[in-house]
Amino acid sequence: MPLQLTGTPSDPDLIRLPWDVPLERWPDHHLVSLPRGISRHVVRFARLSGRVYAIKEISEYYAKREYRLLWDLNRLDAPSVEPVAVVTGRTDADGEPLDSALVTQHLQFSLPYRAVMSGTVRPETLTRLLDALAVLLVRLHLTGFYWGDCSLSNVLFRRDAGSFAAYLVDAETGELHPMISEGQRLHDIDLAHVNLFGEMLDLQAGELLHSSIDPEEVADSVCARYHRLWGELTSDEIIDEVDWHRVDQRIRRLNDLGFDVAEMMVRRKAGTGRLVVRPKVVDAGHHQRRLLRLTGLDVEENQARRLLNDLDAFRVARGLRHEDEAIVAHHWLAEVFQPTVEAVPAEMRRKLEPAQLFHEVLDHRWFMSEKAGQDVGLPASVASYVKNVLVHKPDEKALISEE
Template sequence: MSPRPQRLQITAASPDPALLDLPWHIPLEDWPAENLAALPRGISRHIVRFARLSGGVIAIKEIGESVAYREYELLRQLNRLDVPGVEPVGVITGRSSPEGEPLEAVLITKHLQFSLPYRALFSQALRPDTATRLIDALAVLLVRLHLIGFYWGDVSLSNTLFRRDAETFAAYLVDAETGDLHDTLTDGQRGYDLEVARVNIIGELMDLQAGEFLEDDVDAIAIGQMLVDRYEELWTALTDAESFGLGDRWRVQARIERLNDLGFDVGELDITTDVGGTTVSIQPKVVDAGHHSRRLMRLTGLDVQENQARRLLNDLDSFRAASHRQGEDESFAAHDWLTEVFEPAVRAVPRELRLKLEPAQVFHELLDHRWFLSQQQRRDVPMPEATRSYVENILPGRPDEQAILGVSAADLREDAHPTGSIPAVDDATRSHR
């Protein structure tokens, strides 16, 4: 049956004409395979599918019209505030079936490349430090959201995506359905978000244990509490007032440098003295994440994760020292490092291996490999030689974004778990719950 004409309403900042070619007259759960991207899916309150569009991949979620518009606007606001999250594409309403039955509206977001689903991470042989790094990433995301006044309302691992960031992870919000943006949050709002996060994480990990995707001796309750501890530690470091004697004014710069080390810039600092002028109090008023990534962007134009930027900046500093250029304008040395060190290493990766990892992550692993070879051979291995060894011996064994950490896409699909055990979630915006 040919579809009846529909009066589709597409709301998008930059609508792609190819959107009109997708089968909006068909309920999302019945879309034909030729329209779908072969990405694994997870459990969701809503129907979510992934479609190919103009050479990329989009996530499509069927949801009520008012909720779709609200979440779309929230995601746009968060993107403008530079909060890590999926990028909204648009909302489509006015859908109907060939029989004229109305169909739900859809929210469309871009697929987040190189992202890691938490279920794939936790379904492997979980090392304690992996759990710590993942929880650290979620704690940083939650603090960043709270600093800009965003109340999440449903903090969970399912509503978060993770990308490799050197030896750590960076967390991204993928579901703002229950969120709300305020000028500032009360302690009660922050506390409720934190408690919801703790309870949800414990429940999610226990679900994995019940499905035999996580070892029974992993303490889910301790991991949930770890998030609370990490969050409170970081929030205190970023927001607490600090008092000291007038003779210890060096502590002002020390506080700023400490926040820089945590990856945050201080945009505004409130400094006051007591009536007698003998005690100084300082409190950060405007704190922005991304200290190292902004510095690297300014010097080289590379847009990478925060800890990747930290690692690349360290290599840049080593390059300046080795070439005796510490006294030279940093931007000149940065240009030479980019063209003589970073770009040749990245270009050495064959085209068929470039979906394995982001370029900055490849360079980070390459530096580790070079250090290992140098230790093993007791000599300073040149970068080109280390690059050849890494590309030939290490990178081919890395899983690409459809087979994260050794889990194949086929193993992660819902139909691969007929007994109802918990499937791993895909690495796109599939966790709109």
């Protein structure tokens, strides 16, 4: 069978890569050195026309299967990497068959967990990673996706204000259903527990875990976090008819968690004057969508929450409480957000996403203002942040400039 590239490749140069050479022997000039997670397969990163692609060598059946699953997850707006193409019909120079390849778009500013945990892991950093993993698993289950191999190794993390956002990168064992069954859901949690326990033991053996962190407790805690969030999102609530305000409180709690409620199912409990209420939660990214609608900024959920808080503070400080929200957002973008990001030297902006950069400047401003006993303002905060903080940060942008 001749070489065939199937998918939605945006770069015609993909077909010109050395597909007749095993991936582990590709010449360096085709590759980009980026942090990699642990994988059962050979994975390399290639740069073409300013874009970075992750390429995984895998059998044709699993390459096509994983491509379709990732495509479906992207269609459902689930947090996962974007599939680009499947390359089949590979042979080496002697005509011997080679494994197929799955090509995905590398997620900018993302890191595998071992890169986030470089050095001894602090308990608070691990807690934020585990929270992100629990949220990812809940979101996938809400879409009907059974993972079958949930682990930190199969996830990429992006900084999201003071937290992390997690993205699935390996769907090889996954299955997509109209609705996940209770048995599949609980089996996924059991597998996650086993995998996480093993990963924590591995970190402990490498002296990368803080002495206060117990591997089994970590695995237990992720499952507990998952069950709490799943219960909040899907459980019935029984209320008296006069307590309808509790429904509003429930919706607000779900919004605070970043989820939107599409509709409510309300029925009367037989033989009582009480109501059974179940929210239908279908969309994550409540704050993301509001910020995108107002400003056009497409950021992570916690970043959106932080930016919206600053926008609301701007509205109050400028006496614009009664002004149209979209107009206020336009002024905030032009007068606060864009000048702050543009005040960072161009060669240093690549280190973090603009939204994360802005969030960290706001944090730095708060610490400076606390120390000074008064608001030091954004210009001084940006200058100090660049000089004392940003200059020491690693470059997290995966999209490497052309040389």
